[in-house]
Amino acid sequence: MNPAYVHGYDTRESIRLQDQAATLVELLHSDTAYPAGSCVLEAGCGVGAQTVTLARNSPQALITSVDISAVSVAEARRTVAAAGFTNVQFQQADIFALPFAPASFDHLFVCFVLEHLARPVAALQVLKGFLKPGGTITVIEGDHGSACFHPDSAAARTAIQCQVELQRRAGGNAMIGRELYPLLQQAGFNPVHVSPRLVYADSSRPALVDGFTRKTFTAMIAGVRDAALQAGLMESQAFEQGIRDLHRTAEPDGVFCYTFFKAVGTKAR
Amino acid sequence: MNPAYVHGYDTRESIRLQDQAATLVELLHSDTAYPAGSCVLEAGCGVGAQTVTLARNSPQALITSVDISAVSVAEARRTVAAAGFTNVQFQQADIFALPFAPASFDHLFVCFVLEHLARPVAALQVLKGFLKPGGTITVIEGDHGSACFHPDSAAARTAIQCQVELQRRAGGNAMIGRELYPLLQQAGFNPVHVSPRLVYADSSRPALVDGFTRKTFTAMIAGVRDAALQAGLMESQAFEQGIRDLHRTAEPDGVFCYTFFKAVGTKAR
Numbered sequence: 001m002n003p004a005y006v007h008g009y010d011t012r013e014s015i016r017l018q019d020q021a022a023t024l025v026e027l028l029h030s031d032t033a034y035p036a037g038s039c040v041l042e043a044g045c046g047v048g049a050q051t052v053t054l055a056r057n058s059p060q061a062l063i064t065s066v067d068i069s070a071v072s073v074a075e076a077r078r079t080v081a082a083a084g085f086t087n088v089q090f091q092q093a094d095i096f097a098l099p100f101a102p103a104s105f106d107h108l109f110v111c112f113v114l115e116h117l118a119r120p121v122a123a124l125q126v127l128k129g130f131l132k133p134g135g136t137i138t139v140i141e142g143d144h145g146s147a148c149f150h151p152d153s154a155a156a157r158t159a160i161q162c163q164v165e166l167q168r169r170a171g172g173n174a175m176i177g178r179e180l181y182p183l184l185q186q187a188g189f190n191p192v193h194v195s196p197r198l199v200y201a202d203s204s205r206p207a208l209v210d211g212f213t214r215k216t217f218t219a220m221i222a223g224v225r226d227a228a229l230q231a232g233l234m235e236s237q238a239f240e241q242g243i244r245d246l247h248r249t250a251e252p253d254g255v256f257c258y259t260f261f262k263a264v265g266t267k268a269r
Numbered sequence: 270m271n272p273a274y275v276h277g278y279d280t281r282e283s284i285r286l287q288d289q290a291a292t293l294v295e296l297l298h299s300d301t302a303y304p305a306g307s308c309v310l311e312a313g314c315g316v317g318a319q320t321v322t323l324a325r326n327s328p329q330a331l332i333t334s335v336d337i338s339a340v341s342v343a344e345a346r347r348t349v350a351a352a353g354f355t356n357v358q359f360q361q362a363d364i365f366a367l368p369f370a371p372a373s374f375d376h377l378f379v380c381f382v383l384e385h386l387a388r389p390v391a392a393l394q395v396l397k398g399f400l401k402p403g404g405t406i407t408v409i410e411g412d413h414g415s416a417c418f419h420p421d422s423a424a425a426r427t428a429i430q431c432q433v434e435l436q437r438r439a440g441g442n443a444m445i446g447r448e449l450y451p452l453l454q455q456a457g458f459n460p461v462h463v464s465p466r467l468v469y470a471d472s473s474r475p476a477l478v479d480g481f482t483r484k485t486f487t488a489m490i491a492g493v494r495d496a497a498l499q500a501g502l503m504e505s506q507a508f509e510q511g512i513r514d515l516h517r518t519a520e521p522d523g524v525f526c527y528t529f530f531k532a533v534g535t536k537a538r
Contacts, residue, residue, distance in 0.1 A: 146417050146526070150447045178419045181471040182522035196469045196526060202450040204462065253451035257465060259417070259526065 024212060027197050028111075028260055029053045032138055036060030038106040043095050043127055044068070044113030048076030050140075054109060055085035064105070066093040095123050100130050108137040114183070115141050118171035124187030133269040137189060138262065143177030146198075146259035147217070149249040156249075159221050159242030162228035169231075177261035189265025197260040203252040213256040218246040293481060296466050297380075297529055298322045301407055305329030307375040312364050312396055313337070313382030317345030323378060324354035333374070335362040364392050369399050377406040383452070384410050387440035393456030402538040406458060407531065412446030415467075415528035416486070418518040425518075428490050428511030431497035438500075446530035458534025466529040472521040482525040487515040 029050070034040050038061045045051045045065035054063055065080075067073045070092040077090045093099055095113075108127050114120040124137070131137065144164050149156065167174040176183075177196075184192040201208040222243045228234050234242075249256045298319070303309050307330045314320045314334035323332055334349075336342045339361040346359045362368055364382075377396050383389040393406070400406065413433050418425065436443040445452075446465075453461040470477040491512045497503050503511070518525045 143417065145421070146415075148412065148415050148447055148528070150451065152414070152444065175421065178417055178524050178526060181473070181524055182419065185522065191473065193473065194469065194471060194524075196467050198465050198467045198528065200463065200465045202463060204450070204460065253454065255447050255450055255463075257415070257447060257528065259467065259528075 023207075024199060024216075025053055027199065028140055028262065029057060032057060032109070034058040034061040034107055037062070039104065040064070040107045040109055041100070041105040041127075041130060042066070042109045042111075043098075043123075044110060044116075045073070045076050045090070046112070047072050048079040050109075050111045051076055051080050051088060052083045052085065055080060055083070055088050059085075059087060061087060063088040064091065064100075065089070066091045066095075066098065068092070068094045096126055098126070098130060102129050103132045105130050106132055106135050108135070110137065111140040112142070114139060114180075115167065115174060115176045116170070116172040120173075120176065120183055121186045124184060124189070128187060128189065128267055131267045133267055135267050137184070137265045137267070139180055139184065139265070140260060140262045141177040141180060142258065142260050143175050145175040146177065146257070148257040149246070150253075150255040151245070151248060153242065153245035153248070155238055155242035156245040157242075158234060159228070159239050159246070162231075162233045162239070163221055163224045165233055166224055166227050166231065177259065180261050180263035184263050184265040187265075188267075190268060192263060192265040194261055194263045197262055199256075199258045199260070201250075201256045203254070209250045209254075209256070212258070213250045213254075214247065217256070217258060218243065218250070221246060293468060293477075293485075294322055296468065297409055297531065298326060301326060301378070303327040303330035303376055306331070308373065309333070309376045309378055310369070310374040310396075310399060311335070311378045311380075312367075312392075313379060313385075314342070314345050314359070315381070316341050317348040319378075319380045320345055320349050320357055321352045321354065324349060324352070324357050328354075328356060330356060332357040333360065333369075334358070335360045335364075335367065337361070337363050365395055367395070367399060371398050372401045374399050375401055375404050377404070379406065380409040381411070383408060383449075384436065384443060384445045385439070385441040389442075389445065389452055390455045393453060393458070397456060397458065397536055400536045402536055404536050406453070406534045406536070408449055408453065408534070409529060409531045410446040410449060411527065411529050412444050414444040415446065415526070417526040418515070419522075419524040420514070420517060422511065422514035422517070424507050424511035425514040426511075427503060428497070428508050428515070431500075431502045431508070432490055432493045434502055435493055435496050435500065446528065449530050449532035453532050453534040456534075457536075459537060461532055461534040463530055463532045466531055468525075468527045468529070470519075470525045472523070478519045478523075478525070481527070482519045482523075483516065486525070486527060487512065487519070490515060 040063045042065040045067045051065050073090050073092045080088050164174040181194045201213045309332045311334040314336045320334050342359050342361045349357050433443040450463045470482045
């Protein structure tokens with residue numbers, strides 16, 4: 001493979017993204033900060049995991065966070081209050097029936113939401129209606145098809161596919177990360193800029209191995225065990241082998257990689 | 270997926286690696302530069318594709334480039350001379366029978382070589398013998414298992430697997446990139462630091478789409494067509510569908526991702 005003759009853009013600086021292997025929070029969110037006084041809508045805040053980071057990185061912005069689940073909204077409200085932030089207001093609402101005036105937000109933030117929606121482009125189009133001309137939408141999604149690990153394991157890959165298939169049956173798409181560019185384009189944002197964020201964990205980065213390989217990714221796949229077995233997607237023994245093999249990638253000679261995709265689209269003036 | 274509680278390292282700056290989507294040459298090589306007067310061994314220079322970049326980025330270093338193929342060495346010599354560099358000397362030699370004194374180089378550079386070797390750890394151990402204590406080895410490899418694209422295509426994935434299987438039958442490993450950390454550790458380098466380099470190409474980056482998606486990756490897979498069919502790995506029609514589907518990812522709504530891995534290991538003093 002000879003990549004020597006590919007030319008295009010300019011990035012002499014900045015090889016250190018993965019080199020320094022920040023916390024995942026920094027990797028995903030450190031370049032999102034909204035100006036003082038700007039009105040930001042977080043659509044699909046869930047239990048507020050990203051809301052805390054949003055509020056911290058944009059302390060002078062006025063953040064409105066909504067979720068379709070009232071239970072989640074209540075938990076998000078408690079989490080953000082416990083963290084001491086006062087620049088967020090919460091509301092239970094469906095993305096397809098938001099109680100806001102058109103063009104009432106300067107910016108939109110949508111993290112780990114599109115993966116659960118059957119009509120992601122329609123959702124993006126609806127959200128665009130609440131955005132002022134010239135405003136931006138920031139979308140972050142993972143992509144389970146990007147998981148890549150050592151030692152490789154067919155059982156582990158099949159266990160991951162169980163999660164992908166269950167999410168598909170629920171109307172979602174666990175491999176949506178790679179599609180953010182066309183999705184935002186189809187929704188009419190222009191320009192759209194996507195930057196992948198690769199999480200790389202080997203034993204020289206023990207916090208990532210423990211925090212991401214074991215406690216985030218492997219725990220998430222292990223969490224679909226019962227649903228996968230009930231759906232007949234995999235035999236119990238094979239699934240458990242897959243989980244053991246994912247844990248094996250967290251051993252001293254193991255490696256685990258996963259890519260998140262972050263897109264920023266602009267609404268034309 | 271809630272990655273909010275992973276903690277570890279610090280990379281506030283430097284999200285712009287993929288954002289700026291440099292040329293692949295910059296992505297892979299811009300952070301490799303050797304000091305004036307240092308002696309660098311490039312093991313497995315092939316036809317000199319990387320040698321030109323090495324010579325350009327380290328104009329005051331004395332580079333010795335070897336390859337097992339005399340034909341390749343002759344072409345590399347012509348390429349480097351035509352580019353106007355005089356700081357490289359060439360020699361035909363087998364990595365397992367190098368004509369150098371022990372500990373005679375300050376640094377080693379090995380790019381797209383281990384993927385072709387049946388005993389990569391043994392090769393790294395042999396090379397370490399020619400390195401001065403405190404010197405570094407830089408290793409760069411791709412990983413075909415990291416390829417991830419939209420629209421996804423089973424035929425394209427199977428065509429890629431043909432290349433992986435053919436390389437395996439030839440004694441190599443087209444998915445070696447993810448293994449660099451354990452391989453260098455097993456060879457006795459310490460510390461070892463790996464940084465993945467993800468190439469992301471959507472239609473906002475037309476030079477990468479053309480230069481990487483079409484002319485580097487898809488062309489490489491298309492190049493194993495005859496061997497794959499002769500080996501009975503895939504039917505002709507399915508293989509051609511796979512190649513069409515890879516070209517499809519270069520259309521305006523397509524996306525293609527591939528990850529290279531770069532490792533730097535140090536020989537203990």
